Structure formats: C-alpha cells, structure tokens
Amino acid sequence: MSLLKIENMWVSYGNIRALKGINLVVNEGEVVSLIGANGAGKTTTLQAISGLLPIADGKVYFKDADITNEKSFKRTRMGIAQVPEGRRVFKGLSVEDNLTLGSISTDESEESDKAEMKKIYELFPVLEERKAQKAGTLSGGEQQMLAMGRALMTRPEVLLLDEPSMGLSPLFVDVIFDTIKYLKSEGRTILLVEQNANLALDVADRGYVLETGKIVKEGLASDLKTDPDVKAAYLGV
Ligand SMILES: Nc1ncnc2c1ncn2[C@@H]1O[C@H](COP(=O)(O)OP(=O)(O)OP(=O)(O)O)[C@@H](O)[C@H]1O
Ligand SMILES: [Mg+2]
Numbered sequence: 001m002s003l004l005k006i007e008n009m010w011v012s013y014g015n016i017r018a019l020k021g022i023n024l025v026v027n028e029g030e031v032v033s034l035i036g037a038n039g040a041g042k043t044t045t046l047q048a049i050s051g052l053l054p055i056a057d058g059k060v061y062f063k064d065a066d067i068t069n070e071k072s073f074k075r076t077r078m079g080i081a082q083v084p085e086g087r088r089v090f091k092g093l094s095v096e097d098n099l100t101l102g103s104i105s106t107d108e109s110e111e112s113d114k115a116e117m118k119k120i121y122e123l124f125p126v127l128e129e130r131k132a133q134k135a136g137t138l139s140g141g142e143q144q145m146l147a148m149g150r151a152l153m154t155r156p157e158v159l160l161l162d163e164p165s166m167g168l169s170p171l172f173v174d175v176i177f178d179t180i181k182y183l184k185s186e187g188r189t190i191l192l193v194e195q196n197a198n199l200a201l202d203v204a205d206r207g208y209v210l211e212t213g214k215i216v217k218e219g220l221a222s223d224l225k226t227d228p229d230v231k232a233a234y235l236g237v
Helices: 042-049 072-078 095-103 110-123 125-129 140-153 170-185 197-203 221-226 228-234
Strands: 002-013 016-027 031-035 057-062 080-083 158-162 189-194 206-211 214-220
Touching: 002 042, 002 189, 016 031, 016 042, 016 057, 016 189, 016 214, 031 042, 031 197, 042 080, 042 158, 042 189, 072 080, 080 140, 095 110, 095 140, 110 125, 110 140, 125 140, 140 158, 140 170, 170 189, 170 197, 189 197, 197 221, 206 221, 214 221, 221 228
Parallel strands: 031 189, 031 206, 080 158, 158 189
Antiparallel strands: 002 016, 002 057, 206 214
C-alpha cells in the first residue's frame, strides 16, 4: 500500500515556482531518498507534504485519503512527522521536555509515552544521559538525534527527514545513518532528503532526483547509484 502519494504537486513562493508538478510515492516499509542540489525544492516538497506550505495545484494522499486540505497538526496526528532541516529543537527546554512535546499531538496514554521515550533513550543513550540538559547545549549531532526522537514521539507512520546529516562530523553522520538503517529494519517508512546522495542511496530502496522543481529521474536506489547522469551530477565520480 502506498502510505504517501503526491500527484502533480505545484508549489510557489510568490512568483517563484519551486515545484512544478511533481509525482512521488512512498510505500509502506520503504525508505525513499529524494536527492538534488541546493535549491532544487527538496525542503519545499517535505514542507508541502507536512502541510506547512500551501500547494498551488495537485494532490497529497495519505493511505489513499486525500489530505491536500488538511491542516499541518492534523497530518501529524494522522502519522506524518517531519524532522526539519537544521533540527529546530527547542533550545531553552530540556532534552526530555523536547521529547515530551512530540507526544502532545497524540492521544497516547502516559504509560505509552513513557515506554516510547524509553525506546528512544535506548536508541540514543546520549539523550538519556543528558535528559535534564537544555537542548541548546547539545552538539549538532545530539540535536539531530533529539529532533529524530521528538518526531518518533509523535508515533509516526511515515518520517520525513530533511538533511539529517548536514553539518555533522563523520562520526555523527555514521550514527544518523545507522539510526536510519535501524528504523528501516523495524519496518518504518521514511522519506529522506539528503545532499549526501551516496549515503542516501545506500540506505534507500528507491530514489527520486529533483532538479529545479521537477523530478528528472526515479528508480531503484541501486539503479540510480550506477546511473551515469546521477553519478556525474550527484555522486562525485
Ligand atoms: N520562503 C521562500 N521564499 C522565496 N523563495 C523560497 C523560499 N523558500 C525556498 N525558496 C526557493 O524555492 C526553491 C526551492 O527551495 P528549497 O528550500 O525547497 O530547496 P532545497 O532543495 O531544500 O535546497 P537546500 O539543499 O539548499 O536545502 C529555491 O529556489 C529557493 O530559493
Ligand atoms: Mg532544503
């Protein structure tokens, strides 16, 4: 079953056309990578899916239901969670409070929230060590873990990750991609936006290539990795 389906989606900022009729599908249990250069429209795509940006034309479906006109908080409730570019944790709040905020949009019981938080601490032990610390004092990599943890607290059915490895040291890049692999092994569904196309295609089942607001290529990640155009433009070979 497709969890997410985007049909002919157009998004503009004033008279700048950022997305020009894109089509994209994410099936249950898949990791799908969306790759593209700076300004291609990757963040715009995720923002439009999570309802943070209005779309000019097209449709967004979640589990075959048309959610094009649903508000952002409703989409979160339905199970769409975005981890934004630049993490955007609440810097003045503690690590644990940041996680708790993720669960506010759900109807889960306190016990269930506690159990979920325990799982997140198992996934990212450093967050438990620092649970009382203000989020703004965490390193970039730790803030990325916290942003992912907060999204997991919303009990998502699909996770939208926007450049999770951006600006991180190689060690943290590894941690983040290991986490994505782990989440995939749990059967989770992920739409991953990355400029690090090599890593993004390594972890993904399928991928899409976005160029100035249009999908120019799509396919199995393994095929994209060996595609001469993709290699030349995005894989640094
Ligand atoms: N708030 C905005 N106002 C006007 N134009 C915008 C705005 N946000 C994005 N754009 C433009 O829309 C296009 C797509 O931007 P977007 O942020 O989606 O790209 P991106 O692929 O995420 O890039 P990056 O890799 O740098 O994060 C760009 O041309 C950008 O300049
Ligand atoms: Mg972006």
